[in-house]
Amino acid sequence: MQLRYLAAAGRGEALERFSATLAACGLALEPALRGPELAIWTVPGTPSLCAPDGSALAIGVLFDRASGQRLERLRAPVPSETQFVERYWGAYVLLASRGDGHHAVLRDPSGGVTAYHRRCEPLDIYASDAELLAAAGPLEPDPAFLQHWLSFPALRTGLTGIRGICEIVPGSAHIRIGNDERMTPCWTPWTYAAPDRSIRRFEDAADMLRETVLHAVPRLLGNSTTTVLQLSGGLDSSIVAAALAHAGRPFRAVTFATVTPDGDERRYARDVAQHCGIELAELLEERALPDFAEVPPLALRPLPNALLRIVHRGMANHLALTGGELALDGAGGDNVFAALATSSPALDALCREGPRAGLAALEDLARLHGTTVWAAARAAARRSRRTRVAWEREDAFLAKAAALPTCADHPWLRDIAAADRGTLEHVQSIAGIFHFLTDPTPGASASLHPLLAQPILEACLRVPAWLWIREGRDRAVAREAFRGLLPDSILARRSKGSLVSLFTTGYMARRAELESLLLEGKLAATGLLDRDAIRTYLRRDGQPEDARYIRLIDLASAETWLRSFDR
Structure with missing residues (x-):
């Protein structure tokens, strides 16, 4: 397709x-x-x-x-x-x-x-x-x-x-x-995120989400007879698998594993495949280093995170070799299921339901992040004093005054001054996932992201932020919704797979290439970059201790995107 x-x-x-x-x-x-x-x-x-x-x-x-x-x-x-x-x-x-x-x-x-x-x-x-x-x-x-x-x-x-x-x-x-x-x-998410549309009982929210996902996900396959699900073993792609299996739709799955334990989730993917009775192919990380200077095909914007090309290439090759007509994944699950990393859900509970609900949400928040209620309360107090913005600005590695003061208009992010903070972050999170979704390319199989289906978006937006962290579990409503349709190993899992080892290995091996690319390229010539800050970071000893190296990879993507117009 x-x-x-x-x-x-x-x-x-x-x-x-x-x-x-x-x-x-x-x-x-x-x-x-x-x-x-x-x-x-x-x-x-x-x-x-x-x-x-x-x-x-x-x-x-x-x-x-x-x-x-x-x-x-x-x-x-x-x-x-x-x-x-x-x-x-x-x-x-x-x-x-x-x-x-x-x-x-x-x-x-x-x-x-x-x-x-x-x-x-x-x-x-x-x-x-x-x-x-x-x-x-x-x-x-x-x-x-x-x-x-x-x-x-x-x-x-x-x-x-x-x-x-x-x-x-x-x-x-x-x-x-x-x-x-x-x-x-x-269409606007705020129609469904409005307080008068919210579903306040946890059990009702879980029932609604289960019914909506089971209704929407299988239908998106259309007439496809060779559907391949990218099954990571995490909760989100596992929910897609459960919905397809429940409807009796034919599909098979593929999972990607790194050579290091942090990115090897095959155990969980196997549990889901066995539970759903489907074929699972396992792709292992190839010992190939990223080429940050590789010029991509002409595109309408730079591609996100060049370090993921190894994963994408492996998946694309698998689909080409095995004949996948339609590719599905769990992209957007963290976003629609409101896996927020802040204290805002507790603020929403306090504002909408009163002190008792606010305290219960703080207790859930503390359990979720492995901290104390007092620490969660202090974080919530700090959060409550922050000005709401449509999007956070990033000025790392940019020249002085190069970062724009305000972002361009997005219809989902208008009139947010009085929005509940957790709800606003939920909407922002959903808006943010589209950055990581790529445009169709010639010859490649079509890709769909079932968890972003309109009925699922609307259902999830009706769930208040504090219900998603019930009992200290992230995406708690989604976990409850699929109890009995997924293995306990998936529902009870608190860890998430990570590609950090894959990323840092590629970054460390290619730092010299990055330095030349970023300090002597077309992007540097625009005057937007702080070349001294980039040089200092790239020449630090040892593994990166923060995630700013990902920012440098994005700068490299912008550089190669500019070069794509020279061909």
Whole structure:
């Protein structure tokens, strides 16, 4: 299965000329819709649903919220973008022509299908990835983007690193009516995170989450017959496995293990595979060092954490060799299940439920972090005095005054001054996961992240922050929800697998390469970097004692991304 497409919206001869130009590009595209003001092409194997009158097409998979049934075609008339999000869910992008110069492109809240926009007068071009966007003209880097990307890491807004191209963030629509255009939020997490929508009883929250996950996850497979789950052995991917097995959907799993114990979770992955009765392939870390200077294919922004390329490459090779049509994982589980690392849940409990609930949450917080109630209370007091911000700024290794004072707009992070702190951090955490999700690439199997499905997002947002740490367990509601469907070894587990040894080994072996890359490259020439601070850190003796080396890897990704435009 693929999830790649290209679309052009406009009128008359301009649309005809673009169609003719595209035919000469040699891209492997098939016409999916051709109307008077909208033309859409898809890569073979990309599922789509067309409206009976040819006015709209949805790329991906789509389900009726009321009946739970998968749609095979869109129903006419196609509702407004906001109504569409309320009536349907799935992994999709909807492209609709309303006639007379009016069209809209809606991306579902899960972000399962990517959507970018560029204006090529007099046409609007929409596509899933950089390669297809380039069919409308050369791609040029936007130097201003990198300053924001470095100042607010992991925040994926509508900004991209390509001049004139923006991303349609999940839950939003790009709408054009004549000469007017706007980006409109059609779904917001705050609708479901509102206090009057919250589920206050722990048992009710667990029941709702169980029912929602068991309903949503198996449906996303669509008609795939060769589904592969990346099963780490952690709680999140194990929940995906349990939901698929409960529905009787055929799938197999693959797990990755490092040569050091911290990243070897095969014991837990085997427990889940045996419990679910599925085949498990085990990939072992290859003794290959990362190449931080490797220039990636042209992309709309730098790739996150080059140290993960070894893992991604191993998974991609496995899928290619064994014939995986669709890849699933547990990405976003920590985020939607509110695995927060702060004292904010206790503040929310105190604010919403009163002193007794606040004290109980402090006790849970202390158990979770292995500390005292007094220490948890002091942390909560300090947290309560902090000003709420849409996103934390990062200035490590940046030149003086290079970090921007405020982040770009994100529709999920507006009007937060009065938000409950734990709820705000939950929403921020969900927004942050999209930074780590990559765009589709030519020839690769489609990837979906079931735990980000819209019904699961909405269910989890209704759970107050303090319930997620009940009895000192992180993601407590999710653990309770899948009691009986997962082995006790998974539900009771408090440790998490780690790739720190893999990361530090690669970093230590390639420090000299990093120094040359960062101090003598294109990024350094922009004046954004504190070269002295970078040099001092790279030349320290011994293993890194903090995680700032990951920041240097991200700087290296920005450098090689800039170099990708020279090819």
